[in-house]
Amino acid sequence: MGKERDGTGPERPTTSLSPSAEFPPLSAQDVEALRRLGEHWRAGEPVRALPVDPELRPSGPGAAHARGPNEEFRPDQPGELTTTPAAEQPDSLLGRLAVRVRRVLLGPPLSSTSMLRERMRKLIALPILSSDLLSSVAYGPEALLTILVLAGSAALGLSLPIAGALVVLMVAVGASYRQTVRAYPHGAGSYLVASDSIGPRAGLTAAAGLILDYVLTVSVSVAAGIAAITSALPALSPLAVPLSLLVIAALLTGNLRGIRVAGNIFAAPTYLFLIAIGGMTLVGLAQAGARGFAVVPAPPVPASEAVSVLLIARAFASGATSMTGIEAVSNAVPALRPTEWRNARTVLTWMVSILVLLFSGLMFLIYLNGLVPRANETLLSQLAHRTFPHGPWYAIVQAATALVLLLAANTAYNDLPRLLYFMARDAYVPRRFLHLGDRLALSNGLVALSVAAAVILTAFGGRTQSLIPLFAVGVFLAFTLSQVGMVNHWRRHRESGWRRRAGINAFGAALSSIVLVTAAITKFTSGAWVVVVAVPVLVLLCLRVRRHYDRVRQAVSLRPAPAPTQLPSEGGRERNMAQEFLPQRVRHLLVVPVARFDQTTLRALAYVVSLGQPSLAVHVSPEDQEADRLRDEWTAWGDHIRLETVVSPHREILEPLAQYIAQLRERSPDITLTVVIPEVVAEHPWQRILHSRIEHRLRKALRRLPGVVITSMPIHLSEVHSPAR
Amino acid sequence: MGKERDGTGPERPTTSLSPSAEFPPLSAQDVEALRRLGEHWRAGEPVRALPVDPELRPSGPGAAHARGPNEEFRPDQPGELTTTPAAEQPDSLLGRLAVRVRRVLLGPPLSSTSMLRERMRKLIALPILSSDLLSSVAYGPEALLTILVLAGSAALGLSLPIAGALVVLMVAVGASYRQTVRAYPHGAGSYLVASDSIGPRAGLTAAAGLILDYVLTVSVSVAAGIAAITSALPALSPLAVPLSLLVIAALLTGNLRGIRVAGNIFAAPTYLFLIAIGGMTLVGLAQAGARGFAVVPAPPVPASEAVSVLLIARAFASGATSMTGIEAVSNAVPALRPTEWRNARTVLTWMVSILVLLFSGLMFLIYLNGLVPRANETLLSQLAHRTFPHGPWYAIVQAATALVLLLAANTAYNDLPRLLYFMARDAYVPRRFLHLGDRLALSNGLVALSVAAAVILTAFGGRTQSLIPLFAVGVFLAFTLSQVGMVNHWRRHRESGWRRRAGINAFGAALSSIVLVTAAITKFTSGAWVVVVAVPVLVLLCLRVRRHYDRVRQAVSLRPAPAPTQLPSEGGRERNMAQEFLPQRVRHLLVVPVARFDQTTLRALAYVVSLGQPSLAVHVSPEDQEADRLRDEWTAWGDHIRLETVVSPHREILEPLAQYIAQLRERSPDITLTVVIPEVVAEHPWQRILHSRIEHRLRKALRRLPGVVITSMPIHLSEVHSPAR
Numbered sequence A, B: 001m002g003k004e005r006d007g008t009g010p011e012r013p014t015t016s017l018s019p020s021a022e023f024p025p026l027s028a029q030d031v032e033a034l035r036r037l038g039e040h041w042r043a044g045e046p047v048r049a050l051p052v053d054p055e056l057r058p059s060g061p062g063a064a065h066a067r068g069p070n071e072e073f074r075p076d077q078p079g080e081l082t083t084t085p086a087a088e089q090p091d092s093l094l095g096r097l098a099v100r101v102r103r104v105l106l107g108p109p110l111s112s113t114s115m116l117r118e119r120m121r122k123l124i125a126l127p128i129l130s131s132d133l134l135s136s137v138a139y140g141p142e143a144l145l146t147i148l149v150l151a152g153s154a155a156l157g158l159s160l161p162i163a164g165a166l167v168v169l170m171v172a173v174g175a176s177y178r179q180t181v182r183a184y185p186h187g188a189g190s191y192l193v194a195s196d197s198i199g200p201r202a203g204l205t206a207a208a209g210l211i212l213d214y215v216l217t218v219s220v221s222v223a224a225g226i227a228a229i230t231s232a233l234p235a236l237s238p239l240a241v242p243l244s245l246l247v248i249a250a251l252l253t254g255n256l257r258g259i260r261v262a263g264n265i266f267a268a269p270t271y272l273f274l275i276a277i278g279g280m281t282l283v284g285l286a287q288a289g290a291r292g293f294a295v296v297p298a299p300p301v302p303a304s305e306a307v308s309v310l311l312i313a314r315a316f317a318s319g320a321t322s323m324t325g326i327e328a329v330s331n332a333v334p335a336l337r338p339t340e341w342r343n344a345r346t347v348l349t350w351m352v353s354i355l356v357l358l359f360s361g362l363m364f365l366i367y368l369n370g371l372v373p374r375a376n377e378t379l380l381s382q383l384a385h386r387t388f389p390h391g392p393w394y395a396i397v398q399a400a401t402a403l404v405l406l407l408a409a410n411t412a413y414n415d416l417p418r419l420l421y422f423m424a425r426d427a428y429v430p431r432r433f434l435h436l437g438d439r440l441a442l443s444n445g446l447v448a449l450s451v452a453a454a455v456i457l458t459a460f461g462g463r464t465q466s467l468i469p470l471f472a473v474g475v476f477l478a479f480t481l482s483q484v485g486m487v488n489h490w491r492r493h494r495e496s497g498w499r500r501r502a503g504i505n506a507f508g509a510a511l512s513s514i515v516l517v518t519a520a521i522t523k524f525t526s527g528a529w530v531v532v533v534a535v536p537v538l539v540l541l542c543l544r545v546r547r548h549y550d551r552v553r554q555a556v557s558l559r560p561a562p563a564p565t566q567l568p569s570e571g572g573r574e575r576n577m578a579q580e581f582l583p584q585r586v587r588h589l590l591v592v593p594v595a596r597f598d599q600t601t602l603r604a605l606a607y608v609v610s611l612g613q614p615s616l617a618v619h620v621s622p623e624d625q626e627a628d629r630l631r632d633e634w635t636a637w638g639d640h641i642r643l644e645t646v647v648s649p650h651r652e653i654l655e656p657l658a659q660y661i662a663q664l665r666e667r668s669p670d671i672t673l674t675v676v677i678p679e680v681v682a683e684h685p686w687q688r689i690l691h692s693r694i695e696h697r698l699r700k701a702l703r704r705l706p707g708v709v710i711t712s713m714p715i716h717l718s719e720v721h722s723p724a725r
Helices: A028-039 A093-106 A122-138 A140-151 A153-183 A190-197 A200-232 A234-256 A259-290 A309-319 A324-335 A340-369 A379-387 A393-425 A443-459 A465-470 A473-493 A498-522 A524-556 A570-581 A599-610 A624-637 A654-667 A685-690 A694-703 B028-039 B093-106 B122-138 B140-151 B153-183 B190-197 B200-232 B234-256 B259-290 B309-319 B324-331 B340-368 B379-387 B393-425 B443-459 B465-470 B473-493 B498-522 B524-556 B570-581 B599-610 B624-637 B654-667 B685-690 B694-703
Strands: A073-077 A080-083 A587-593 A615-621 A642-647 A671-681 A708-716 B073-077 B080-083 B587-593 B615-621 B642-647 B671-681 B708-716
Touching: A028 B624, A073 B654, A093 A234, A122 A140, A122 A200, A122 A259, A122 A324, A122 A340, A122 A393, A140 A153, A140 A309, A140 A340, A140 A379, A153 A309, A153 A324, A153 A340, A153 A473, A153 A498, A190 A200, A190 A324, A190 A393, A190 A473, A200 A234, A200 A393, A200 A443, A200 A465, A200 A473, A200 A524, A234 A259, A234 A393, A234 A443, A259 A340, A259 A379, A259 A393, A309 A498, A324 A340, A324 A393, A324 A473, A340 A379, A379 A393, A393 A443, A465 A524, A473 A498, A473 A524, A498 A524, A524 B599, A524 B671, A524 B685, A570 B599, A587 A599, A587 A654, A599 A615, A599 A671, A599 A708, A599 B524, A599 B570, A615 A624, A615 A654, A624 A642, A624 B028, A642 A654, A654 A671, A654 A694, A654 B073, A671 A694, A671 B524, A685 B524, A694 A708, A694 B708, A708 B694, B093 B234, B122 B140, B122 B200, B122 B259, B122 B324, B122 B340, B122 B393, B140 B153, B140 B309, B140 B340, B140 B379, B153 B309, B153 B324, B153 B340, B153 B473, B153 B498, B190 B200, B190 B324, B190 B393, B190 B473, B200 B234, B200 B393, B200 B443, B200 B465, B200 B473, B200 B524, B234 B259, B234 B393, B234 B443, B259 B340, B259 B379, B259 B393, B309 B498, B324 B340, B324 B393, B324 B473, B340 B379, B379 B393, B393 B443, B465 B524, B473 B498, B473 B524, B498 B524, B587 B599, B587 B654, B599 B615, B599 B671, B599 B708, B615 B624, B615 B654, B624 B642, B642 B654, B654 B671, B654 B694, B671 B694, B694 B708
Parallel strands: A080 B642, A587 A615, A587 A671, A615 A642, A642 B080, A671 A708, B587 B615, B587 B671, B615 B642, B671 B708
Antiparallel strands: A073 A080, A708 B708, B073 B080
């Protein structure tokens, strides 16, 4: 599988997100092949003498009734025009309306040159990329203690050591990613790192885990946010699913407006949350300090399990859920302002520091206050009540928490399209994920994420709690692979200090893999098996997609692969290609299917004859008499072109015609057969049922035949002025 | 509206149903126009020298790997091949399977030359065409007496005079149609007669009435037949709708097998019914004769209405329902063996005689036996019980009645497709109704009828009783118009004896119109208003269809109508046409949209350059750098063809390209622009999502532009052999 890195594979561009990613440049070998082909090219004079000015200059012939180049196309340099917004207006009324609606929702289109300005400042990147990560302090402690309390209130004393281990994990993973961002400054996501340092399958495995995790994050956090709202306002309960879909639509719209606008929209709630929780932690610590950090004993809880290694591991794994945000930064490196990697490291450091401070502060306060999880009130709420018994502070903490949980989804909106972009660049997912929309957002990825999340949310009727066990497995799979990859990376490059760096990453990898294995085993029956099944399936799908694109790339390559049994003699290859690639070697046969004698037929006949190439008319007739009648008309016309009649006594038209053309091609595989199909284009869709659509079906049938070129000559009814009645 | 009859209208063919109806011959003027055009035609030599033998002779070049002409195409005469069944086999596995299933269901295809053998003998025509008409004796007397008994049992004495009037109606309409068949030997349906003798709108009105009636006949009689079965076997009740649809499918399949097979299937039940009811009538009369034709007094029934003219008219109209069968014969004239009109008259006479005999016999017996309608038993069942108190005869009568009611639908299957064929010949309904299927049946009409009936039946959940009042209005509308038309016909032609003939038709018209008006008024609120609304709507739809076809015909006519303000100078017209119709006047510009440099692009470039016409390549680029890169590659290749780059800074590709091409065309409206679009064809449908389909969308966008020819160059992945891995 090392093949992808050779000359024929898609080049891994050194630049970041680019509007030109859909148009990759040729390799040096390709340009050389092109030059060789060009040398053999022979063309006559007419080809360059054009009957119309391609630069649409107003001074050209026909300037009188030309709209002029200024309205839609602006001259740029010789041979180059630039479009104005007018050139993007669709012709149809409906299309124009759609553009109008889009403008209102998404704002005016952004030019490719504003790419750099569309980057995130650090203070915007922090909330955008960390809402998922930071929101985890709202439920991480709870998840940890919920497991631990199974062993009774006596086991709660273990919470501090476990929290300590988690802090170590956070710091280790954070430090690990700081190194990764430096080593892979153009995108440091698990997919890129694992692909590069381990192999494509490892990269795809990490990517599959992340894709699952991101989609689940959106479904679950939106559903949870809406559930918080509907539990406050029960009247809205029946609207839970529509409201959730509305939130997804809002997230989609906000993100489609581009990074900067999305940043402005989504930054405030995260900062609010930081201030609220940070403030609460500080006030809580001050209060605890005032009473000399005395520990309030926890209420007695009966033990239902004994304290065991497995229990501790489960508590550890549960507390570690939803660290996806770290990954988000690493993929988003190219979206930051220059110097990108440096800014990314700073943001990462901020994020992890805040996470560690908040998490350890909260864990400590919970321990000090002797709080235990309750069914009807979250730990965070208990803590807020305890800290702020009076005043509006409790409500603010709760509102900020609900808001940030809702926005946790936004991290996925930021990262998944980017991951898909990188995967599309390597041809593992449809190429359309490379396309930058008219606001420079990765629109197709955003839409795909929204649709997937909306489908899952609707399928589960908004009750996505059963999906929560699916988390963590995917993201820790990615973490582990990324960090193992980094160890490989350091071992391969052996820069100064590589041993220390490899050590840091190895430590991160070890911790991550413990969480991964624990989560996969302990949650297997409650849902994690879905991930265990889905990841390999996704990987296989990506490989199938890649195989298809590889075949296409080979099919259209300028340097076709030599047949296995054939020596790659230079001349032989060029002779093979010459047939189709050099104009002087193309041999034509133009075929016109004739149904009856009318303008459409005559236009098609004049068209083929005017090209001066060998031409043939074919008529499929339901009976002998009709064939004779058409032949008589043909003679009356002057028999200017060879007519072949095929009598189809069972009145089938399409198949005999297609098979006749296939046989012509089979007899002379070296000719290029062009079938010219005249066709009346109706103005209104309803009129389509009035036409046999045989032209449409013929085109479809002929597309199956190799080496057959299909030409449609549309004749428009709107061109015809009906005479006065 | 007399325009249709002039030279530019569709010619009314003098022959009957023909496989060539889809390919109408040119008029003499058209041939003349063609000859004049042909004289100006200039073509070079290459056009006639073909690189492959169009007759697919095995002696030609490449004979070694040709499959030979014998498998799919048989040489016929010079320039003419005939297909063998192998040429009708689709290439795809699924298509082949469909053909196999079709063969099993419908039998082998029939050649156009077996058209004459596919005609009906009189003894087959009688049951096929009369099942609807004759089945009416099963409910006609009941319908009559149900109304009459509202005035109490005393009013039942009026049943004999009313029955007499109905017999007069039957004889009058029958006699009227005998004359019509003679006067219009190639199809004597109301549509044809009213169109010809009154005008197209009258014809369409009659046709609309008949169409409604036929569709209702199928829905109602199938639903009624199944209701008879489910009331005998209540366990089947929940399956009523699926069973009804199954019956419709069976009727469709039987009729798709062609007239002869359908005749053999559907003749027996009708004959069984004739024998059963005829036998019962004879036995009943013999029994009555044995007791001296003494009248058994009817049981006393209280009167709820007074005897009035309206009541009598209602009884008369109710008894007259479902005489559609007579119309069936008149449309089916061309389906009979020669001499068609003579056979049709004979069948008509038989039918009306049998109807009159059975109807009057049953009415007389019912009167003699003093029977009155009961809610839970039909009159026919009462009579059968009275006549055959013992033995299996009662069961036979009932079974035959149920069967023939089910088969009444078959008359519609025979007549409606034929009516649609005649209407399609006049361009009032889609032309596809002209197509004779591979069993020489009017397949599209049969399918349309089945679908319409199935939709109505499903929409009403099988409870179609509420549709019964809709009957009679449509068919008597057609009868009236047809006979008024005949009066016109006789007055116009004034052959010997025309006064007597016009008198017969006028009498028929008068009686029919009484039934029509009575039915429309008395049943208006209970449903007949639907017909009153639907008929004009259908007529308007037909006129819209006709207008579209007229515009198409004009658009493609060889003799374009002169512009209203312009004198039709011969030279001017020819000069106008010359532009598009004479090869020496066609000026080309070939345009190749280029996305990147690969085989598809090079093939397309070689293709256009090999045609030796002015050519232009256009590249739409998302940003300047990319445009420059492609231009460099272009120079490396040798710059063999003019390249124009359009930079689209908002990364929109499709609209700028389409608008650029539109502007080229706008600047030189006299050039023929051919856009050559290379395109990779995927093997499997799932692979389509991996491609941007921009080619497809471009084709769609360009189809909107007049004067632009669209050429697709498909490149098949299956052509490429991937190298050994």
